[in-house]
Amino acid sequence: MSEEFEIKNKVAASGLINFDLTDLVPKGSRKGIDLKDFLFMEMVLKEKDFREKVAAIDIEDYRDSFVYVYNSADAIVPLWAYFLITAKLSDVTRKIVFGNLQNLEVILMHDAISSHDFSEMQGKRVLVKGCSDKEIPENAYVELVEKIQPIVKSLMFGEACSNVPILKN
Structure with missing residues (x-):
């Protein structure tokens, strides 16, 4: 030609x-944990029961996942409850955040942009x-x-x- x-x-x-x-x-799975499932009658946090439910979490279900923790119940949850969940899972998750799936995606993209090399x-x-x-x-x-x-x-x-x-x- x-x-x-x-x-x-x-x-x-x-x-x-x-x-x-x-x-x-x-890339990776996104998984949510609703604290409502850890509350007595989905309304009240009883420390002993809450700790038992957190201890019963199978961490392998969350291995290498991006996890968001939220509370869909109309209940007041003390901040230490989020500490317990995070302490239980942070060694196996790729990222764990408070909020919904959308919050997680915003944070993941923030981290990706912040760490990306744009020198090209x-x-x-x-x-x-x-x-x-x-x-x-x-x-x-x-x-x-x-x-x-x-x-x-x-x-x-x-x-x-x-x-x-x-x-x-």
């Missing part, structure tokens, strides 16, 4: 870095992928911009064929 009819990938040749935040989403983007044009089949917390996009803004030449959001310019340095 002659060079005049050769198909060229202009996006690849442009030096544009396509960045997909889903690449930073930690130094002085480059960067396009952050806009569409994904995984749900990314909005806060991750905010943190990403904050992290890479000082180092990129330009930042865009969307797809190569249709993007929104965000900044130029």
Whole structure:
């Protein structure tokens, strides 16, 4: 085929870095622990009963998982209850947090962005992928911009064929 009819990938040749935040989403199971299940009649925390139920947790069910601890009951739970659950599981979990699944995902993405090496983007044009089949917390996009803004030449959001310019340095 002659060079005049050769198909060229202009996006690849442009030096544009396509960045997909889903690449930073930690892989692994997410598991929730509802403290309601540890309460007497789902309403009252009795210390002795609570400690027995915590002691009975099979930690292998949570090994290498990302765990969120919450309370769906309309009951006051003392802070030390969260300490006991965390102390029981923290050696086997990859991460344990207070809150719901959404809170967990925000924290996981925060940790992933904070620890990621973005040096490859130094002085480059960067396009952050806009569409994904995984749900990314909005806060991750905010943190990403904050992290890479000082180092990129330009930042865009969307797809190569249709993007929104965000900044130029």
